[in-house]
Amino acid sequence: MKILATIKRTPQRDTRMKLTADGELITDQVQYEVNPFDELAVEEALRIRDKVGGEVVALSVGSAAASEQLQTALAMGADRALRVEFENGLDPLQIATALADAIRRESPDLVLCGKLAIDDENGQVPLMVAELLDWPHASFASKVELDADAKKAQVTCEVDGGLEVVEIELPGVITTDLRLNEPRYASLPGILRAKKKPSDVIAGSEIADMPEPALRVTGYRQLPPREQGEIVESAEELAEKLIAKNLV
Amino acid sequence: MADCLVVLVPGAEQPSRSELAAVGFGRQVAEQLGGHCDVLLLGPQASACGQAVAAYGIGKALVADHPDLAQPTGEALAAAIAHVASAADYRLIAASATTIARDCFPRAAARLKAPMASDVVEIGQCSADVLRFTKPCFSGNLLEELELHGSTALATCRASAFEPPAASDASADVQTIQLPEKLAHPRKRFVEAKRTPLERPELTEADVVVSGGRGTKGDFTPLEELADVLGAAIGASRAVVDAGWLPNDFQVGQTGKVVAPKLYIACGISGAIQHLAGMRNSKVIVAINKDPNAPIFEVADYGLVADLFDAVPKLTAAFRAARQEQGAAS
Numbered sequence: 001m002k003i004l005a006t007i008k009r010t011p012q013r014d015t016r017m018k019l020t021a022d023g024e025l026i027t028d029q030v031q032y033e034v035n036p037f038d039e040l041a042v043e044e045a046l047r048i049r050d051k052v053g054g055e056v057v058a059l060s061v062g063s064a065a066a067s068e069q070l071q072t073a074l075a076m077g078a079d080r081a082l083r084v085e086f087e088n089g090l091d092p093l094q095i096a097t098a099l100a101d102a103i104r105r106e107s108p109d110l111v112l113c114g115k116l117a118i119d120d121e122n123g124q125v126p127l128m129v130a131e132l133l134d135w136p137h138a139s140f141a142s143k144v145e146l147d148a149d150a151k152k153a154q155v156t157c158e159v160d161g162g163l164e165v166v167e168i169e170l171p172g173v174i175t176t177d178l179r180l181n182e183p184r185y186a187s188l189p190g191i192l193r194a195k196k197k198p199s200d201v202i203a204g205s206e207i208a209d210m211p212e213p214a215l216r217v218t219g220y221r222q223l224p225p226r227e228q229g230e231i232v233e234s235a236e237e238l239a240e241k242l243i244a245k246n247l248v
Numbered sequence: 249m250a251d252c253l254v255v256l257v258p259g260a261e262q263p264s265r266s267e268l269a270a271v272g273f274g275r276q277v278a279e280q281l282g283g284h285c286d287v288l289l290l291g292p293q294a295s296a297c298g299q300a301v302a303a304y305g306i307g308k309a310l311v312a313d314h315p316d317l318a319q320p321t322g323e324a325l326a327a328a329i330a331h332v333a334s335a336a337d338y339r340l341i342a343a344s345a346t347t348i349a350r351d352c353f354p355r356a357a358a359r360l361k362a363p364m365a366s367d368v369v370e371i372g373q374c375s376a377d378v379l380r381f382t383k384p385c386f387s388g389n390l391l392e393e394l395e396l397h398g399s400t401a402l403a404t405c406r407a408s409a410f411e412p413p414a415a416s417d418a419s420a421d422v423q424t425i426q427l428p429e430k431l432a433h434p435r436k437r438f439v440e441a442k443r444t445p446l447e448r449p450e451l452t453e454a455d456v457v458v459s460g461g462r463g464t465k466g467d468f469t470p471l472e473e474l475a476d477v478l479g480a481a482i483g484a485s486r487a488v489v490d491a492g493w494l495p496n497d498f499q500v501g502q503t504g505k506v507v508a509p510k511l512y513i514a515c516g517i518s519g520a521i522q523h524l525a526g527m528r529n530s531k532v533i534v535a536i537n538k539d540p541n542a543p544i545f546e547v548a549d550y551g552l553v554a555d556l557f558d559a560v561p562k563l564t565a566a567f568r569a570a571r572q573e574q575g576a577a578s
């Protein structure tokens with residue numbers, strides 16, 4: 001089974017991003033890591049490979065900086081890394097186009113993607129990839145049961161009203177939700193081995209049918225501030241205040 | 249070019265607040281563009297719900313049912329939406345950012361080769377050439393301003409950020425439309441739904457939410473008693489759902505539901521940015537936490553530094569007494 005996991009370089013998960021007075025993002029002190037949902041995708045890919053055999057390829061679209069996160073995936077245990085070289089700032093359909101092109105070259109059985117990147121929080125790319133490839137997808141997976149012989153995956157999806165189970169015949173795209181697994185840490189031997197694993201780059205100019213950018217981020221703003229609250233001394237005082245304000 | 253299309257996959261004959269909020273969103277954009285807001289309703293409840301939605305100041309309701317929409321997959325919904333969109337000339341196709349929409353809109357966007365905005369909370373200046381929206385980013389810590397170019401665009405909106413429009417006596421046309429024979433993907437199959445039974449108001453629609461975190465240690469009894477007195481919904485942090493204390497659809501936050509009730513009572517929740525992302529727009533936030541330095545107090549209108557097992561029952565008792573007094577007085 002050949003499994004591909006997509007990876008985005010995003011700010012460390014608990015970072016509170018700040019803006020300059022002019023509304024520019026302040027990035028100099030920011031630490032980056034593998035987008036948490038993509039980390040779950042890598043972990044799931046490794047678990048499937050370790051059970052049924054095969055290969056795990058970590059794939060990212062981005063600038064050279066993303067190599068650091070691909071190295072993390074290799075250190076976790078992925079076999080190979082592939083990066084489609086683009087400066088950051090592509091829109092979701094452009095990223096999906098680049099990923100779909102790379103996926104066609106690799107023709108994996110399964111593509112695992114994080115359901116959301118925690119920077120832009122668009123959650124669009126994985127399903128756009130599936131559509132461009134005309135593959136089925138399963139979103140928000142909390143459980144993946146793979147039948148490698150039948151080339152099928154039964155996926156439990158976390159949806160608004162509870163859970164839904166769907167089945168896809170491979171090849172397909174699965175997006176990961178938080179409760180899918182607990183990603184392993186890269187071990188020291190893993191980090192050393194990662195340096196020797198193959199890492200390839202596809203030039204952006206090789207990507208076919210790249211659309212024009214149509215979604216543009218034009219600026220950032222702070223959230224509207226909340227009014228300063230007060231600390232109350234007792235449950236009784238709290239109850240009085242909420243009743244006085246007609247909140248209950 | 250000036251019209252908008254709001255997509256609903258109704259679960260009942262009457263539209264929910266979140267569905268009507270999407271209609272409100274679509275109408276606001278259409279008004280700016282000088283066009284109408286039509287509503288596309290898909291699935292077994294389409295026809296009945298279409299009749300109800302027709303009263304909300306829309307252009308027309310387009311209703312369609314189809315064997316592939318009985319238990320709709322994202323693939324089938326995307327095919328249906330793209331079919332309707334390519335036959336008409338909508339500037340914007342919109343829905344509320346439910347898991348259903350998030351599971352089909354990006355596919356429909358790729359099919360239509362159109363840009364999409366996710367989780368819109370504000371509408372900027374819109375024209376035939378460019379739509380401008382604002383959405384949260386970086387775990388809800390900042391807002392991002394977007395422009396969508398091209399002739400068609402898609403957007404999901406955050407239901408809590410938009411008002412349902414007022415109903416009127418005038419009723420729009422309800423038209424049944426035909427969909428292509430095959431909508432579903434040949435390699436995708438719906439197996440089963442495991443719905444969480446609803447014992448209290450729906451989390452995203454409730455006026456009051458009582459939410460618990462790891463501090464409850466899995467014992468939600470005091471919170472449930474408080475919720476019962478207030479007619480509130482129960483919510484939870486990720487820690488609670490990860491521990492298996494409550495099902496996934498109770499989770500509030502970046503990865504769970506986004507709520508903005510009149511009153512949000514957070515008990516034993518530390519206030520991680522991913523949790524704040526789902527509740528910081530609540531009108532009034534109450535935090536009950538043992539740790540005076542817990543970040544939840546930074547967004548709380550009323551903070552109480554206390555053990556929740558001591559404070560919550562006292563709160564419940566005080567509300568109950570107030571209710572009884574009210575009852576006696578009236």
Ligand SMILES: Cc1cc2nc3c(=O)[nH]c(=O)nc-3n(C[C@H](O)[C@H](O)[C@H](O)COP(=O)(O)OP(=O)(O)OC[C@H]3O[C@@H](n4cnc5c(N)ncnc54)[C@H](O)[C@@H]3O)c2cc1C
Pocket residue numbers: 013036037118178460461462463464484485486487488499500501502503504505515516517518519520521522523526536537538539542554555556557
């Ligand atoms: C990618 C990603 C997405 C995430 N998405 C979400 C999300 O959608 N929603 C979400 O909630 N989290 C999310 N998280 C997790 C988040 O970072 C926190 O880990 C989580 O919110 C913590 O839950 P908690 O506040 O219940 O637990 P803790 O952080 O452990 O806090 C427990 C609190 O309870 C207090 N406490 C303990 N005992 C008592 C007592 N007896 N009385 C009163 N107070 C007490 C403690 O002082 C503490 O403040 C996400 C994380 C990541 C990385």
